[in-house]
Amino acid sequence: MDWIIFYPLFVMGAIVGSFLNVVIYRLPRNESIIHPRSHCPQCKAPIQWYRNIPIVSYLIQRGKCAECKSQISWQYPIVELITGLIWGWSFSTLDPQLALFFSILGSVLLIIAWIDGQHMLIPLVLSVTALTIVILAIGLNIVSWRNALLGVLVGVCIPAIVMGVMYLSTKRIGMGFGDLQLGLILGLWLGPFKMVAALLLASLLVIIVWAGISLRSGWDRNRPLPFAPYLIVSSCLVYIAGYYQSDFIAGILLT
Ligand SMILES: [Zn+2]
Structure with missing residues (x-):
């Protein structure tokens, strides 16, 4: 396992995980996964990009919405963390083609498992x-x-x-x-x-x-x-x- 590759790919995976969260929340509710932008499910306030940093924002805001202070589900950072680990591990361990395959398949399977x-x-x-x-x-x-x-x-x-x-x-x-x-x-x-x-x-x-x-x-x-x-x-x-x-x-x- 190559740690120099692991960290940047972990970050990339966590960003992908942030998108997976959107799919996990919206797909079963028949909402569009592209539009509108991410918003708080409680007060509907849009989430600013600087408050939408995977895992980090959740920790800084202690799991609360910046606007209405309602609790944000722990599932968001967990999905981001798991996706980060999948991408980080794949690209630092497998050859690039296989890594891309397992990262993408793993991400889709994660959505299926969660839903x-x-x-x-x-x-x-x-x-x-x-x-x-x-x-x-x-x-x-x-x-x-x-x-x-x-x-x-x-x-x-x-x-x-x-x-x-x-x-x-x-x-x-x-x-x-x-x-x-x-x-x-x-x-x-x-x-x-x-x-x-x-x-x-x-x-x-x-x-x-x-x-x-x-x-x-x-x-x-x-x-x-x-x-x-x-x-x-x-x-x-x-x-x-x-x-x-x-x-x-x-x-x-x-x-
Ligand atoms: Zn809110």
Whole structure:
């Protein structure tokens, strides 16, 4: 990892994250993501550019709107921070083409994860965008198409089987078709082995979170829990871990 590249790309990623926040807020509300300019959701006062510095402005204003002093959600700096880390890590670690691919895909996946977490839905425009990015990467040979085809089988079939079994045993559909679309996209990207790992890790995370919520607020088997955020976080972690693991294995083979 090259820290001289990391810092400027972290800043760039945080600026991208600032735009992702706009999409996360406006897309599910069917508002334009370009117009009007950023404004406080409470008092509607436009946010001046010097008060719109990612992460920094939030910290300086202690999470409050400069005009009406109402609380600004902690989600804004967190999304900016995560996007900054994705861009910083990618460009300081991967080769430029792969870094650009992972940064852009990671940013779109972050929007999907956040919107699904809040609204339990994945807007089609986002699925199509993510799918287009992955297909482009296959076309450019950044992602191997053989791996991609096998990955789709895993990414779509396993969730479909789980959905089928859940439906037959409980007459409820635990996951939506948005999750199948996501399985398709992530399967294409990750290939079969990483996709299995991502599905297992996501299931484990869901069980842990489910148990945590149940302990705090009581058992409710009808409590809905979005799957996409867990699957996306797991996929990115598996992807990053896979990078270091192959480095690790190569290191052993070379010494
Ligand atoms: Zn305000």
